[in-house]
Amino acid sequence: MKIAVCLKQVPDMESKFKIVEDKKIDESQIAFKINDFDNYAVEAALQLKEKFGGEVVIVTCGPERAAKDIRQAFAMGADWGIHVMDPAVEAGDNFVVASTLQKAIESIGGVELVLTGVQAEDDQAAVTGVMLADLMGWPHCTNVKKLEVNGTALTVNRELEGGLNEVLEMSAPAVLTVQSGINEPRYPTLPGIMKAKKKRLDVKKAADIGASAASKTDFIKMFFPVSDHKAEILQGDAATVAAKLVEKLKNEAKVI
Amino acid sequence: MAKILAIAEHRNGKLTDATLELCKAAKALASALGAEPAAAIMAKDDALAKEVAKYIPTVFCVADGALEGYTADGYTQAIKAVVESQDVKGVLIPHSYDGVDYAAKVAMAIGAGIVSNCNKARVDGGKVIFTRNTYNGKIQEEKSVNTDKFVATFEKGAYDMEAAGGAGAVTAVSASIANVRTKSKGIIETMAGAVDISQAKVIVSGGRGCKDADKYKEFIVSLAQKLGGEYAASRPVVDSGWTDAARQVGQSGKTVAPDLYLACGISGAIQHVAGMKGSKCIVAINKDPEAPIFNIAMYGIVGDLFEVIPQIKEKL
Numbered sequence: 001m002k003i004a005v006c007l008k009q010v011p012d013m014e015s016k017f018k019i020v021e022d023k024k025i026d027e028s029q030i031a032f033k034i035n036d037f038d039n040y041a042v043e044a045a046l047q048l049k050e051k052f053g054g055e056v057v058i059v060t061c062g063p064e065r066a067a068k069d070i071r072q073a074f075a076m077g078a079d080w081g082i083h084v085m086d087p088a089v090e091a092g093d094n095f096v097v098a099s100t101l102q103k104a105i106e107s108i109g110g111v112e113l114v115l116t117g118v119q120a121e122d123d124q125a126a127v128t129g130v131m132l133a134d135l136m137g138w139p140h141c142t143n144v145k146k147l148e149v150n151g152t153a154l155t156v157n158r159e160l161e162g163g164l165n166e167v168l169e170m171s172a173p174a175v176l177t178v179q180s181g182i183n184e185p186r187y188p189t190l191p192g193i194m195k196a197k198k199k200r201l202d203v204k205k206a207a208d209i210g211a212s213a214a215s216k217t218d219f220i221k222m223f224f225p226v227s228d229h230k231a232e233i234l235q236g237d238a239a240t241v242a243a244k245l246v247e248k249l250k251n252e253a254k255v256i
Numbered sequence: 257m258a259k260i261l262a263i264a265e266h267r268n269g270k271l272t273d274a275t276l277e278l279c280k281a282a283k284a285l286a287s288a289l290g291a292e293p294a295a296a297i298m299a300k301d302d303a304l305a306k307e308v309a310k311y312i313p314t315v316f317c318v319a320d321g322a323l324e325g326y327t328a329d330g331y332t333q334a335i336k337a338v339v340e341s342q343d344v345k346g347v348l349i350p351h352s353y354d355g356v357d358y359a360a361k362v363a364m365a366i367g368a369g370i371v372s373n374c375n376k377a378r379v380d381g382g383k384v385i386f387t388r389n390t391y392n393g394k395i396q397e398e399k400s401v402n403t404d405k406f407v408a409t410f411e412k413g414a415y416d417m418e419a420a421g422g423a424g425a426v427t428a429v430s431a432s433i434a435n436v437r438t439k440s441k442g443i444i445e446t447m448a449g450a451v452d453i454s455q456a457k458v459i460v461s462g463g464r465g466c467k468d469a470d471k472y473k474e475f476i477v478s479l480a481q482k483l484g485g486e487y488a489a490s491r492p493v494v495d496s497g498w499t500d501a502a503r504q505v506g507q508s509g510k511t512v513a514p515d516l517y518l519a520c521g522i523s524g525a526i527q528h529v530a531g532m533k534g535s536k537c538i539v540a541i542n543k544d545p546e547a548p549i550f551n552i553a554m555y556g557i558v559g560d561l562f563e564v565i566p567q568i569k570e571k572l
Contacts, residue, residue: 013392013523014544025395094360095369118356123390125372126351130328130360139437140328142357145446155441160353163447163501163509169439181495216369220385220398225548231540231556241557242567245539248555253537255516256458256483256572 001054001149001172003045004105006116006132007038007073009066013121022221034069037117041178043185045115046077048149055079057111059104061089061097067201074196075188081199082108086206092215094123098131099213100206105136107209111173112152118143118177126177133175140175141168145182258345260286261316263335264297264308265350271307274350274410276417279311281348281377281410283418288379291345298334300324302426309424316342317426322433329436331358336365337431344405346384351409359409369401372409384408392525393548412507412530447501447509451486458485458516461505461532462493465521465542465561469498475565476520482569488512490522506531520561524549541565 011017011030018026034042045056058073058081060066070081082104089100105111114136119126126142133140145165146157152172157165159179188196206212234241234248249256262278264271279295286293294314297305305317318334331354339347347366349359351373363370375396376387383400386408390397400406453459460483462476472493480487487503494504505512507527513534520541522528525548532538533552540553541561550556557564 011391013394016546017391017394019395025391093369121392124388124392126356127360127363127370127372130357131364134361134364140357140361141438143353157444157446158353158357159508160443161507162511163445163504164443165446166443167441169441170437180491184497216363216403217371217399217401220400222390222395222397225389225393225396225551227551229551231550231553233545233550233556233558238559238563238567241559242564242571245555245557245568246571249516249537249539253516253554255537 001048001052001112002057002108002110003048003054003113003115004057004059004108004111005038005041005045005073005078006101006114006129007042007058007060007070008035008117008120009033009060009062009069010035010120010122019222019224022223024222032065032069034072035117035120037119037121037178037180039185040180040182041115041117042073042076042078043183044147044178046186047183048113049077052149057081057108059101060084061100063090070201071196072188074199075192076186077192079199080201082202082204084204084206084209084211089206089211092213093217094125094128095131095216096213098128098135100209100211101128101132102135103209103211104204113172114175116175116177118179129175129177136173136175138173138175139170140177141170142177143179144176145179147176147182258289258291258343259294259314260289260291260346260348261338261344262293262295262312262348263350264295264304265352265354266297266299266304269304271304272350272352273417274352274412275308276311277412277415278348278350278410279418280415282312284415285346285348285377285379285384289345289382289384294342296335296338298323298331302428305426309426310420310422311418313422313424315424315426316429318429318431320431320433322436325440326354327436327438327440328358328361329438330433332361332365333433334431335362338429339366339405341429346406346408349407349409351411355409359407363407366405366407367403368405368407369403370407370409371399371401374408374410375414377408389526392523394546411526447504451502453486453488453503453505454510454512456486456512456514458483459488459512459514460485460518460520461488461490461522462520463490463522464492466493466498469496471562472498475561479518479565479569482572485514485516490528519549519553520565522549523547524552
């Protein structure tokens with residue numbers, strides 16, 4: 001089975017973010033990593049490859065720094081990748097990214113299944129995978145918590161509210177957006193890391209693959225949320241804050 | 257007149273709370289844009305359409321046997337039929353599990369830009385400006401569309417629920433639903449477990465900051481036991497298998513409202529907060545002073561839970 005995995009590099013969400021001119025985050029103090037949901041998609045693809053053979057191709061839109069995390073997926077076991085490195089795509093919205101991913105996946109040829117994370121941790125949009133499916137003319141399922149493949153027949157569990165799952169049947173080719181917890185992503189091994197350095201990574205501009213979509217949304221500005229509520233922060237060392245908390249829970253909030 | 261269309265979602269023959277919130281949103285946006293608020297409902301028959309009409313003056317109903325259960329293909333074709341026949345300017349969709357599955361497909365089908373996961377919308381010079389959460393709730397952004405029509409999904413709680421009271425008109429819209437490529441085999445319960453944390457008065461909940469299964473047990477479980485309460489977890493803890501799914505709090509898990517909810521090493525992502533914001537007293541212990549959990553907690557401790565929790569146990 002030939003599987004493409006769309007992977008995005010995102011900041012570590014525990015970073016201390018600084019906003020520059022209301023427009024972007026200051027990247028100088030930020031560590032980047034594979035979008036957590038995409039990491040589960042990589043693992044799901046690798047498990048299918050181990051079961052049925054085939055190959056796993058990583059497809060990423062992003063700046064130069066994203067290559068580090070494409071190679072991370074290579075070290076986990078992915079075979080090769082396409083890295084669309086183009087400022088016009090980076091400035092584009094989810095529709096531009098979906099259109100670019102479509103062209104990249106079509107350029108691979110013979111892809112039977114596309115896996116990606118349900119959303120990116122940074123933009124939290126959860127739309128790119130669905131748009132990609134629509135552009136490919138393929139069915140999709142989002143929030144996938146379980147996946148069984150039998151030839152071209154797919155049986156998937158779609159996560160719903162309150163601990164429910166819907167069980168769905170559909171046919172490949174399809175796009176599935178994976179929810180966290182579907183598997184336990186592996187860590188790269190040392191030999192895997194060594195091999196990853198030599199794996200093929202095609203760097204492309206949007207024009208190289210015939211991608212030229214324009215954004216349908218405009219970014220206006222970003223800002224830190226202003227909360228009308230802030231917790232009363234207890235000050236002091238561990239022993240002091242613990243004592244203060246217990247006292248407040250007993251006598252102020254009266255909940256213990 | 258152009259319409260702002262709220263999509264009504266329903267499960268087990270009942271409208272979801274998010275539907276009532278979107279009726280409120282559609283009214284607010286329509287009023288600011290000089291448009292007309294409306295809703296659309298997709299179902300096997302028109303039984304629920306009259307229920308929607310209690311909340312909004314105009315309801316379009318696409319009734320078709322193929323719409324008995326939710327499918328992305330079915331919903332998209334039905335919503336497209338309403339949009340194309342009724343001068344719809346904007347489509348509002350809950351950022352629910354179903355909404356995430358079809359909203360972007362609807363946007364593609366009607367050639368509209370989509371802004372998803374919004375928590376606010378305002379109108380400025382005839383343009384709708386949407387506010388949405390990004391970076392795990394740490395940063396907000398404003399976006400708009402540059403297309404004639406827009407699609408927006410709203411997170412739960414973005415608007416208050418509209419109160420019933422009206423008796424709007426229901427108009428049938430026909431759509432030919434064909435080529436539905438996913439087939440539902442039913443809905444299953446994945447969190448069946450002996451424990452029911454929703455009844456506990458005190459809940460100690462651990463998140464990613466607990467580091468591993470042993471530490472989760474050593475710090476979270478033991479503090480819960482000392483307090484005579486239940487232990488619970490945010491999604492990453494359950495994903496990692498440190499505790500069972502029946503103890504997961506949040507949108508995809510249990511909704512709880514204890515007297516005391518002690519969130520340890522939990523950042524406070526909106527999906528988690530949705531399951532515990534009704535708690536009487538929320539305490540947050542987190543190393544990251546910018547964690548959104550501090551925006552809903554009554555008391556906060558910025559510090560290392562592995563140092564603080566043993567001290568709390570000692571003082572109890």
